[in-house]
Amino acid sequence: MKTAHYTAYGPPSTIAFRDDPVPTPGAGEVLVRVHTAPVTAGDARMRSGRVPRGLGLMVRLALGLTRPRVAPGWAFAGEVAAVEPGAEGFQPGQKVFGLKGFKGGAHREYLTIAATGTILPLPETLDFRTGAAFFFGGLTAAEFLIDRARLQPGERLLVAGATGAVGGAAVQIGRHLGARVSATASPANHALARQLGAEAVSDYRDQPPSGPFDVIVDVMGKLAWPGARPLLAPGGRLVLITADLPQMLGAALRPRRDGRRILTGTNRDDLPSMRRLVDLHLAGAYTPALGPVLPFDQLAQAHSLAESFHKPGNIVVEMAA
Ligand SMILES: NC(=O)c1ccc[n+]([C@@H]2O[C@H](COP(=O)([O-])OP(=O)(O)OC[C@H]3O[C@@H](n4cnc5c(N)ncnc54)[C@H](OP(=O)(O)O)[C@@H]3O)[C@@H](O)[C@H]2O)c1
Known part of the structure; x- marks a missing residue:
């Protein structure tokens, strides 16, 4: 089977393919035949080692000092090819989707995963492409809006950077929770932001939209505090999805400022969080925006697009049609 590997920290050309045994x-x-996998901002950051200021050493201690010692590919959608004894709940031929997490291993034609791990049946309302695009961004938006910012019906939400993986999910979930959603995006994406559920859309390169807002999701951390x-507004919450080390320390040491709060950090990517996102989808709250779909052998091009930070939704590569 064809598997992708990182040969060094660096540009997308550091991705190499190899033939490995299934x-x-x-x-x-269970053994999963991978059909599709997303190529996310996280995948691109692991490959390049380029992370927000101050986090480089921590990331290299976790991923590998001189090269990424993790395998490419955070998430997957595919079909069950074999089930070992003790792997309850799955049958050969069943459509599934799931996460290999930060240690990776989804950018390949077959993978193994514990049946009790981060794998779920693919709902009939998703295909392999939208299934691959589903978790990255959706998990982040759901956790920060529901658990951390505790967004309430009728509150005013601004999603700054509203049409990528995280922002596109935040607009939809915010709308579902009953918020009045404003968004910023580049002009080419204004129609998409409205389609996802934003009432007011403006260009982030112009003046910021006039507030006040109860919750601001700052996807790229460009507004910052x-x-x-x-x-x-008083009582408002700033969600910094992208934050550097000083911002993270500042938010941890002084989360409350002027009667407002800063929330940051990383989201969970466990089975309960995945199940909740599926429930939100089934309730009509969230369906991922699908970005470009590329063949698996164009993984390096997909990484270039992912690290532009101007893609709609999630980019997906296809291993099998
Ligand atoms: N904290 C966490 O747990 C967590 C989880 C997931 C991701 N992240 C981080 O979140 C960030 C976004 O990830 P993503 O996958 O959503 O990226 P993405 O899909 O590339 O989306 C980026 C979004 O930001 C917008 N944008 C680009 N430049 C901007 C600017 N100067 N001002 C305002 N908006 C701007 C883009 O809009 P246009 O396309 O219209 O230009 C797009 O909507 C990444 O830094 C990623 O590492 C953090």
């Missing part, structure tokens, strides 16, 4: 699932595991503070 893995043998162990007890309690100085830019967001004048737009936040």
